[in-house]
Amino acid sequence: MILHPGILALTCGTALVLLMMIYASALAVKIVLRWDFSSSSEEQLVLERKSYLVSTIVNYALGFEVLSLFLFIFTLDEIHSLFVGAMCATGSLNANPIGWYALYAKIVAFFAAALWIALNYLDGKAEDFPLVKTKFRWLLLLTPLIGLELYLQVAYFLGLHPEIITSCCGSLFSSAGNGIAAELAGLPAKSMMVAFYAAGVLFLLGALPCLRRPSASFRYLFTLLAALFFTLAIAAIVSFISLYIYELPTHHCPFDIFQKNYHFIGYPLYLCLFGGTLFGLMPGLFQGIKRIPSLKQEMERMEKKWVLLAVLLISSFILIVSWPILFGHFKLADYPSFIF
Amino acid sequence: MPLRILLSAMLALIFCATPALAETPPGPGPKDRCAVCGMFVAPYPNWVAVIQFEDGTNAYFDGPKDMFIYYFDFEKFRPASKIADISNIYVTEYYTTRLMKAEEVFFVTGSDILGPMGNELVPVQGLEQAKTFLRDHDGKKIMQFDGKNLTERPADR
Amino acid sequence: MTKHRIFIGLILLLASALGLLLLFGRSSVSARTETELRPMKTLVGALQLTDLSIWTEARYTRHPSQADRFTPFQDFPSALEHFPAGSIMAPPRKDNQRP
């Protein structure tokens, strides 16, 4: 256990959010059980008012999730000096592999909270609360997710012992290592590049029929492509994009790009990727909502916006990423066999 | 046997001492990039390799590996010059972190010491030290550069 | 209808005051790195110092990095925590112990 101010802030903050979310879930259970829109009873009115509290709490929780993702990564970066051989945030994560899961949980929680807020927003657009039960049922899944995140985070920080010898990204992300991260890094850059750009083009092309035709299947496809692109993009960042940004063929760390040395390029890069993926996921995931008559029109209007936003964000992501590849000094060379 | 080792060590000492004083090329500036992969060289002073040309220019590398890639594919990287234009090749010796002539050191491959470009040919001066390094760091082969080719010393496995 | 302007102005003022302090701090960091830290660094090199001279009351507080694992116990034979500094300072860490 390391008693570090950043760790303290993360743990306390997440615990607070979890507490609030548990309270919100208790309200949600009540709402799901007792909701009866046709009733004019005062209880129904109270429930409607409680739903405001729940959405306020989730709004704050999402804000916290976004910021805490950054704080988490910065904290990892701060404490890496405590571990032998750790050169960057990745080294800190490798010091206790649970850290990776904590990070995944944080990312999933971010998407889940954002999607929930979108659902809540849509619900507010209709005059008959068509999504109340749905959204509060989903909320019951969001809370355990945050609980899991807190657990993983605490387990990670508790399991950190400064004497652990971690491998720095150099060796862990080298093709000789094992584990998912190493496999990602070990992916051959050339074929990875092809896959990444192919997925990007497919995704952008997938947007066209969504804008023209009302068919649902195109939207499902679009969402699938968004998910596919997101995973490929993360893999590509680790496998070759980071190399071009750092101009270092061994540095696969996906976090160092937040630093000043690299002109804070990580912020717009991840903002575009995460935002684009979020908007790309929504058309397919919310397709069922179109069946609700009071929301159909609103949905069709919003959907266009989402697709456009997704296309815009993802293409700027691809642009940011391609810049150093196309115009940088750095060249990825293939090494002749005589060396090894 | 010990006498021979001592002699070779002394010889190596003399070899390294004279050129180090006389004509060691200047270290890389902050703007110097590796001639093969394009990354900055200055942040990795313990790995710098330099090819010195007769006309006084230097080509910098971020490790012996890239230097050899350049050397063995010379026409591709510097079509304007010939191999004969090279006056000296320097690499940074592992234990002393000083520049030494590439012909005067042994190169150990496959070790767990990674350079900025990952696996490296680690330059070690003196056969005894090279063997120590091979043992300490899980190396695979000891190689030698004779000014033309990089060859393995088969007896040292 | 101007309160929000005043407020935003106030926040900007405070933030820029903080920003100026940080900038001032950064410039004084670079200035003092040159005038103070560099000579102090040579001092560390010349005298081969390994620790900061902050808490001089006990061995393990004066030289935390050099203390062995038993020093803290040696230094307080009867009391569990002998030195006030000990309450905010962990005994030498295990990572200082090569197995």
Added chain:
Amino acid sequence: MRHLKILEYALSSLWRRKYKNMAIILVYAFTIAVLASILFLTHALKTEASFLLAEAPELVVQRVSAGRHELIPLEYGDRIRKIPGVAEVHPRFWGYYYDALVEANYTLLEANADHTPLEMLDGHLPAAPGECAIGSGVAAVRKIGPGDDLILVDSTNMGIVFEVTGVFRSPSDLLTNDLVILDRADLIEFFGTPPDLATDISVRVNNPKEINTIAEKIKRQMPDSRPISRSEILRTYAAVFNWRSGMMLSVFAAALVAFCILAWDKATGISAEEKREIGILKAVGWETSDILELKFWEGMAVSLTSLLLGLLAAYVHVFFLGATVLTPVIKGWSVLFPTFRLIPFIDPYQILVIGFLTVPPYVASTVIPSWKAAITDPETAMRG
């Protein structure tokens, strides 16, 4: 547009209860200032330590006997020198001295023979037997300066007179406050150190990649030795200061909790006047979400102002006033305690952490009360 207007209203509503809100901002800012001072102080010390100790010997080899630090044979140094990659080996002589006169502990250290003049020293290091150089803390408690005599009692209970030839300048207090530098021969004689033994051995290594291998070889060849690498020293300091700030933060978090209870109380104890006000707002067409936004802006205004004020206060306190309020807490029993002339190493991360430590509790403690206020029935305005 809408948001700005709601902000405008939030500010005017805060202003109407200005004394109460100012009191809250002050208390909040004070709490933040305390927490931020701790963080700034420890972070500055940590950064300075890591910067300075980057010059420390790559390896210090101690001998451990029965779990305790013992004198090390000089012969170990010769064996270490043979390990490939070792550049230099120096035996070090140093020790502690308790000065009964002023009840302070000094650290006695030998002067290494070869060195250039030190900028941080007025005068010079002892060049001959009978001379000494002292830290400014020692000079202050003993009220001596260059040219004066320092009398110390040696291992045979003899008072030995050293002439002070140098005093370290006070900017270097963090390193030198309690030092007494003696000539090597003097020091050996003073402590009565047996010949061919040293306190420990410092080892210089050229290639940082090789340090751990060399440490392992030393440990293997001399099993009773304990090599301490520079990175371990640095990690120790990082851990010590993290521990320290974490510990103090936990203690002072009580203040934050107290404040949050205050905030909660203030927010729940909504007065009849406020309730009437919100009722009117809702009656004239404000939605529940508008009231929630109003409350959000109120909270933002309070916490942002307090955060900035607290950070400013902490900065001034730590870097201009030398953390005067905190020093008694961290000083402990040290007689010689350096005055902090901290170098303002702060980065946005520190500020982010402080924000994270202080704002979410406040937000969490006001969210339910402000919702309670927001659901006030508009009908109350009709009924009076």
Added chain:
Amino acid sequence: MECLIQTENVSKTYNARRPDEFRALEDISLRIGQGEVVVLKGPSGSGKTTLLSLIGCMSRPTAGSILVAGKNVAKLPERFLTRTRQRTFGFIFQQFNLLRDITVMENVLLPLYPRETRIGEMQERGRTLLVQLGIESKQHSKVYQLSGGEQQRVAIARALINDPEIVIADEPTAHLDSKLSVDLLGILDNINRMGKTILIATHDPLVYEHPLITRTISMRDGRIEGVSTP
């Protein structure tokens, strides 16, 4: 005459199924056309205020339907109720319900804060209204510095700021002497001339005997007792 408000068998019960259950309104059906000035009259506790708050979209009825400008608001979520209220109604409350510590202008502009109106336009509208009501000189005064009649005018200005179709006034003369009450009726007359429908709850004879009134509805114990047209 176009029908603007239509209630159909509206009832409102407070604290339903509890010992303190209270039926405030029972089975109210009425229609109010555009441009009408309707008075609800009856003793206190007869359900006038409850009916006004139901029509004014401040609460939902326990049963029945209420159509405001053709839209049924009986079952709307609070959010949409508020939106309808914002756009359709202006309220003049019995106790003026002004915020004491802010200026006259800020009080008048309160309904516009949560809407997308530019600040300049808001102030323009406010000033016009204050000029019309003759209290322009007081726009920067705090409410507690005003006399009762001036406060009433501020309240009227606030009710008109969002240009409502329907103005609802609950006992508007309760705190005014007879001279001021006459003035107020004059103002209401002007408002009516601007084409606005006015709904007044009162038990002040000065009001319900005024020639302006197109219809008087008498209420008692939550029921309509009788309707009279002068």
